[in-house]
């Protein structure tokens with residue numbers, strides 16, 4: 611299995627099942643998609659801004675929901691394996707991606723896994739374990755968040771400086787070497803870790819050492 615990125619902005623994500631898993635998926639996709647959760651009851655958890663609809667569809671009614679709402683992704687998170695299977699079939703038949711939360715292992719094309727995800731500004735890190743240990747995925751996600759705090763700022767700053775170097779006509783090779791030096795620099799990582807320090811200036815200094823004066 612290979613991870614790919616998908617932009618759900620202005621798309622609908624339809625979740626069946628209002629338990630803790632349905633709630634977690636609703637919160638996850640709510641960051642950019644319009645999320646609808648269909649379930650006869652809802653766990654005492656946050657569902658983000660998702661629209662909650664109280665209903666207990668059977669396979670045919672679930673297919674109608676998919677037909678009506680035209681989701682980019684359907685999440686099958688009920689506690690009924692046969693219904694989850696039917697929901698997956700209904701999604702596939704209507705060209706929607708599907709995330710089955712109750713199975714691991716091999717999947718057909720269009721059946722996707724949701725990895726544990728770190729987001730910091732423009733940086734995304736996804737962790738999966740081939741379904742063997744989701745708890746480990748979660749743990750690795752938490753460790754990454756703690757150990758690499760500030761990566762979003764580093765991506766943003768190096769992105770800006772890359773644009774400046776381009777505008778100055780710095781050659782692609784020189785640019786690559788300078789940006790690589792910056793993201794590997796201990797000084798830069800120390801600055802990211804020190805509240806109040808001027809990361810942009812430290813990155814600029816490291817780049818200057820490679821390309822001549824930027825400031």
Ligand SMILES: C[C@@]1(CC(=O)O)C2=NC(=C\c3[nH]c(c(CCC(=O)O)c3CC(=O)O)Cc3[nH]c(c(CC(=O)O)c3CCC(=O)O)/C=C3\N/C(=C\2)[C@@H](CCC(=O)O)[C@]3(C)CC(=O)O)/[C@H]1CCC(=O)O
Nearest residue numbers: 711712713714723724725726738739740741744745747748
């Ligand atoms: C990463 C994360 C993303 C998310 O869901 O947002 C995610 N599961 C998370 C947590 C978690 N899930 C489970 C536990 C209990 C401990 C344990 O059993 O390990 C914990 C930990 C906890 O709750 O603390 C149990 C579990 N999970 C699945 C099954 C079914 C099965 O395996 O058959 C069962 C057994 C149910 C049972 O036995 O009844 C299935 C899937 N879960 C996946 C993702 C996909 C594989 C990802 C991978 O390859 O690692 C996959 C295949 C499908 C999918 O859902 O896409 C999220 C952490 C979010 C975060 O970062 O905080």
Ligand SMILES: NC(=O)c1ccc[n+]([C@@H]2O[C@H](COP(=O)([O-])OP(=O)(O)OC[C@H]3O[C@@H](n4cnc5c(N)ncnc54)[C@H](O)[C@@H]3O)[C@@H](O)[C@H]2O)c1
Nearest residue numbers: 627628629630631632648649651666667687688689711712
């Ligand atoms: N992917 C994961 O990380 C993960 C973790 C734990 C469990 N699971 C699996 O995911 C499933 C859901 O987990 P959970 O802890 O949220 O379970 P849960 O039993 O707490 O919740 C299931 C929800 O589905 C709803 N439901 C029942 N019939 C429905 C219908 N016809 N239409 C819509 N909703 C219906 C229930 O009312 C309930 O809200 C479990 O069956 C388990 O196999 C996955």
